[in-house]
Amino acid sequence: MIIGIGHDMASLTRIASILDGEIGEKFLRRILTPGERDTLAGFGGLRRTEYAAGRFAAKEALSKALGCGIGGELSFQDMEIGRDASGKPCATLSAAAWGRLGKDAARTRIHVTITHEQPFASAFVVVEEVKESVN
Structure with a gap:
C-alpha cells in the first residue's frame, strides 16, 4: 500500500551560490550526513x-512522502540518500526517525529517483508499506 509520494526540485544555480558563499560548509553540514559529505568530497564543479542539490531535493521529497515535512519528526540528518549495489538511489532513515514517525522500518520500502538537468535537480519519492518484512 502506498503511504505517500513526494516531489521536490532544487535550483542548481541557487545551490551553487550557497556552496560558493560563506555559509556553504554550514549548509552542507545541515543537509548532508557525514557519509554523504564523504561522497561529496570526491566531486568538484558542477557534479x-x-x-x-539532488540530496537536498530527495530529502525534501521524502519528508513530503512521509507527510511530516522537515523540522518536527524528521531532520536532514535522519535521512541518508545513498546508492544500492547497482547504483540506484536509495534512502535510509535513522532508527530514531522511524520511532518518531511511528512506522515499521522492516515493513516500509522507500523508492527514490533523482535527476539533474539545467537549471534544476529533481527528486521523486514513493513510500510503500508492505505486508511482509523487506529485510
Whole structure:
C-alpha cells in the first residue's frame, strides 16, 4: 500500500551560490550526513552542485512522502540518500526517525529517483508499506 509520494526540485544555480558563499560548509553540514559529505568530497564543479542539490531535493521529497515535512519528526540528518549495489538511489532513515514517525522500518520500502538537468535537480519519492518484512 502506498503511504505517500513526494516531489521536490532544487535550483542548481541557487545551490551553487550557497556552496560558493560563506555559509556553504554550514549548509552542507545541515543537509548532508557525514557519509554523504564523504561522497561529496570526491566531486568538484558542477557534479558537486548536482550531488548536493539532488540530496537536498530527495530529502525534501521524502519528508513530503512521509507527510511530516522537515523540522518536527524528521531532520536532514535522519535521512541518508545513498546508492544500492547497482547504483540506484536509495534512502535510509535513522532508527530514531522511524520511532518518531511511528512506522515499521522492516515493513516500509522507500523508492527514490533523482535527476539533474539545467537549471534544476529533481527528486521523486514513493513510500510503500508492505505486508511482509523487506529485510
